Amino acid sequence: xxxxxxxxxxxxxxxxxxxxxxxxxxxxxxxxxxxxxxxxxxxxxxxxxxxxxxxxxxxxxxxxxxxxxxxxxxxxxxxxxxxxxxxxxxxxxxxxxxxxxxxxxxxxxxxxxxxxxxxxxxxxxxxxxxxxxxxxxxxxxxxxxxxxxxxxxxxxxxxxxxxxxxxxxxxxxxxxxxxxxxxxxxxxxxxxxxxxxxxxxxxxxxxxxxxxxxxxxxxxxxxxxxxxxxxxxxxxxxxxxxxxxxxxxxxxxxxxxxxxxxxxxxxxxxxxxxxxxxxxxxxxxxxxxxxxxxxxxxxxxxxxxxxxxxxxxxxxxxxxxxxxxxxxxxxxxxxxxxxxxxxxxxxxxxxxxxxxxxxxxxxxxxxxxxxxxxxxxxxxxxxxxxxxxxxxxxxxxxxxxxxxxxxxxxxxxxxxxxxxxxxxxxxxxxxxxxxxxxxxxxxxxxxxxxxxxxxxxxxxxxxxxxxxxxxxxxxxxxxxxxxxxxxxxxxxxxxxxxxxxxxxxxxxxxxxxxxxxxxxxxxxxxxxxxxxxxxxxxxxxxxxxxxxxxxxxxxxxxxxxxxxxxxxxxxxxxxxxxxxxxxxxxxxxxxxxxxxxxxx
Numbered sequence: 001x002x003x004x005x006x007x008x009x010x011x012x013x014x015x016x017x018x019x020x021x022x023x024x025x026x027x028x029x030x031x032x033x034x035x036x037x038x039x040x041x042x043x044x045x046x047x048x049x050x051x052x053x054x055x056x057x058x059x060x061x062x063x064x065x066x067x068x069x070x071x072x073x074x075x076x077x078x079x080x081x082x083x084x085x086x087x088x089x090x091x092x093x094x095x096x097x098x099x100x101x102x103x104x105x106x107x108x109x110x111x112x113x114x115x116x117x118x119x120x121x122x123x124x125x126x127x128x129x130x131x132x133x134x135x136x137x138x139x140x141x142x143x144x145x146x147x148x149x150x151x152x153x154x155x156x157x158x159x160x161x162x163x164x165x166x167x168x169x170x171x172x173x174x175x176x177x178x179x180x181x182x183x184x185x186x187x188x189x190x191x192x193x194x195x196x197x198x199x200x201x202x203x204x205x206x207x208x209x210x211x212x213x214x215x216x217x218x219x220x221x222x223x224x225x226x227x228x229x230x231x232x233x234x235x236x237x238x239x240x241x242x243x244x245x246x247x248x249x250x251x252x253x254x255x256x257x258x259x260x261x262x263x264x265x266x267x268x269x270x271x272x273x274x275x276x277x278x279x280x281x282x283x284x285x286x287x288x289x290x291x292x293x294x295x296x297x298x299x300x301x302x303x304x305x306x307x308x309x310x311x312x313x314x315x316x317x318x319x320x321x322x323x324x325x326x327x328x329x330x331x332x333x334x335x336x337x338x339x340x341x342x343x344x345x346x347x348x349x350x351x352x353x354x355x356x357x358x359x360x361x362x363x364x365x366x367x368x369x370x371x372x373x374x375x376x377x378x379x380x381x382x383x384x385x386x387x388x389x390x391x392x393x394x395x396x397x398x399x400x401x402x403x404x405x406x407x408x409x410x411x412x413x414x415x416x417x418x419x420x421x422x423x424x425x426x427x428x429x430x431x432x433x434x435x436x437x438x439x440x441x442x443x444x445x446x447x448x449x450x451x452x453x454x455x456x457x458x459x460x461x462x463x464x465x466x467x468x469x470x471x472x473x474x475x476x477x478x479x480x481x482x483x484x485x486x487x488x489x490x491x492x493x494x495x496x497x498x499x500x501x502x503x504x505x506x507x508x509x510x511x512x513x514x515x516x517x518x519x520x521x522x523x524x525x526x527x528x529x530x531x532x533x534x535x536x537x538x539x540x541x542x543x544x545x546x547x548x549x550x551x552x553x554x555x556x557x558x559x560x561x562x563x564x565x566x567x568x569x570x571x572x573x574x575x576x577x578x579x580x581x582x583x584x585x586x587x588x589x590x591x592x593x594x595x596x597x598x599x600x
Contacts, residue, residue: 001035002219009226020293021237021286025230028223029203035210035220104215112208112268119267123157123166123174130154130175135185142189146197162258165192166270168201176258184254187239194238195271200231208268229279233286240287245478252284285352288477356477357548358387358411360432360439363473365466371459372406373397378548378570383501383508384422385413385437385551393463395456396449404449406463408442409474413504413551414496416440431474436495436553441471495554503563503584503591504551510593511567511580515543526593527585535596545571552579561586562594 008031015024130136139154150171158177165173173192180188195201207224214220236255240248351364357378364372373394380387388410397404409431412422416438421428423442432439449460494500506525513521517539523529548570555564567580578598585594 001031002217004031004034005219005223009222012226018293021230021233025227025234028227028230029206031223032206032210032227035214036206101216105212108212108215112212116267116269119270120166122159123155126159127155127157127174130156134182138182138185139189142186142193146190146193148193148197150196152193152196163188163192164270165195165201166267168205168269171196171201180254183250184257187251187254190239191235192271194235198235198238200235200271201269203227203231204269204271229282232279232283236283236287245288245290248287248290249478252287255283255287256280281352281354284354354477355389358389359434359477360409360411361475361477362409362470363475365469368463368466370394371463378550379546380508380549380551382422383413383505386410386422387550393449393456393460395459399450399456404460405444406448406460407467407470410440410442412438412440414438414501429471431471432476434476439474439476441467441474443467499591503554503565506591506593507565507567507582507584508551510582510596512543514539514580514596514598515546515549515569516541522593522596526596527587542571545573547572548577563591 008027012024135154143149143152153170153172155172155174156177157174160174160176163173163175165171173189175188207227211220211224236251240251243251351366351369352361353364353374354361355376357376371394373392375390375392377389378387388408390408391406392404393406394404413436414422415433416422416428416430418427418429421440421442426443426445428440428442430438431441443464450456495504510522510525513519513525514536517536518541519532519536522536523532526532526535546569548568550568552566552568554566563584565582565584567582568577569580570577580596580598582593583595584591586592
């Protein structure tokens with residue numbers, strides 16, 4: 001069964017692209033039953049038959065229905081009966097192993113019972129029933145929509161970190177001590193009700209039983225982890241089914257919002273809403289994936305086929321075991337006669353990088369895994385923008401932090417082309433044009449790898465030669481808070497004009513001067529330069545503390561010839577964004593700053 005588990009884990013990335021997550025999840029149930037039930041159908045026509053009955057000098061192997069083949073070995077002593085074991089030895093190695101297994105089962109069973117008892121006692125002590133009418137009404141409405149008549153209670157518990165459902169016969173949904181708005185509550189409640197409707201706690205109980213029975217097998221723990229992830233992915237899919245991209249993004253933000261909360265005490269017999277930080281990216285990508293998927297008949301057939309193969313392998317083991325008991329053949333027999341069955345593995349899926357602040361994603365080729373690293377710079381260094389990321393070859397960058405750049409991916413305000421880029425350095429190629437932004441991939445103009453290291457040079461060139469694949473794998477992320485910065489095409493036409501560029505330059509330089517508390521520089525761009533000193537009175541230079549500076553947008557020109565423009569910024573150690581608001585006045589055809597100030 002271990003080979004079956006590993007085989008299914010190996011092909012899961014391939015199935016993810018084609019088949020619905022619900023069926024990928026339930027296919028695991030067949031394997032779980034295979035682990036719990038100690039017997040399976042036996043097949044007379046096994047994949048490999050080994051016949052060692054009688055006095056033979058070499059094994060006979062039959063592949064399927066083909067003719068038997070007799071193998072000859074130079075060392076025939078290997079197949080001679082071993083010396084008779086003295087009758088005084090009453091306890092066999094198998095009996096010792098059985099006692100050890102039983103002791104392990106009792107230990108792990110007791111461990112989970114005690115852990116669940118302590119968790120149940122804790123939530124009973126620190127929970128209080130939710131009586132808020134608005135929350136209860138929303139919960140009842142969702143139950144009616146999902147046709148659930150079972151009585152399910154809502155509680156708030158100060159000792160948990162994320163929402164979850166507990167109770168196999170008396171289900172309860174628990175909320176941590178934090179506030180959720182109505183949209184978030186709706187997503188969370190629907191998520192937990194999906195868990196209830198599909199009997200996921202019962203499913204988890206079966207997985208726990210299989211884990212306890214096979215406590216000695218580390219592969220079973222990998223299976224349990226994989227099932228937990230498929231459970232959450234399947235549940236997410238049920239929540240966002242028949243919804244648009246905006247609702248999917250809202251749901252993703254709700255999940256991200258509860259990642260920072262972590263329960264100090266948990267139990268295997270509960271639902272885990274956040275699923276852990278490591279699996280979060282996989283969940284978000286699954287939620288945002290709207291591509292059509294096939295039903296899971298093929299997946300179920302694959303699972304049954306793997307179990308059938310496992311049954312055939314059991315036949316092999318049984319034949320060999322019977323013969324070993326009869327002739328006491330040396331253990332090296334199996335190694336020389338039977339070759340292990342190898343299951344094919346699929347190529348690993350690409351590595352997806354998601355940058356929600358700049359509203360784009362990149363799918364790196366699978367072979368890039370572990371060979372690159374990314375740094376992010378969200379401070380726009382010019383009026384044209386330029387916030388973006390730098391992708392390094394890890395091997396070079398680790399040895400020399402000033403080198404190793406493979407490419408830069410930057411977001412610029414306005415329209416640019418490969419022939420007329422915002423920066424004349426190396427190669428610049430347009431990868432996306434969205435709203436008022438142009439996303440460009442740029443390379444360095446000189447050698448950025450360690451030339452005297454042949455392996456590093458070959459690796460760098462191999463990665464560099466795949467930049468055309470990278471460019472085709474850059475996608476814009478729609479319906480997010482930061483993607484709305486793209487604005488509409490009409491604004492882009494104005495911002496691309498000479499007048500718009502002059503306005504942007506004045507706003508940018510004035511905003512930087514304001515952040516630096518530089519009255520002299522600020523006065524150059526103000527209608528009344530004498531106002532600059534009063535504007536920054538009491539301020540200090542915070543420019544070096546910036547972790548985010550972004551041109552947010554501009555209003556349409558008012559009838560009095562004024563335009564309001566904003567830059568959004570975030571300082572180190574702060575958790576909320578602030579704004580530099582600039583009121584621009586047109587004076588003799590030139591845009592100047594009439595007022596500038598900050599606001600949270």
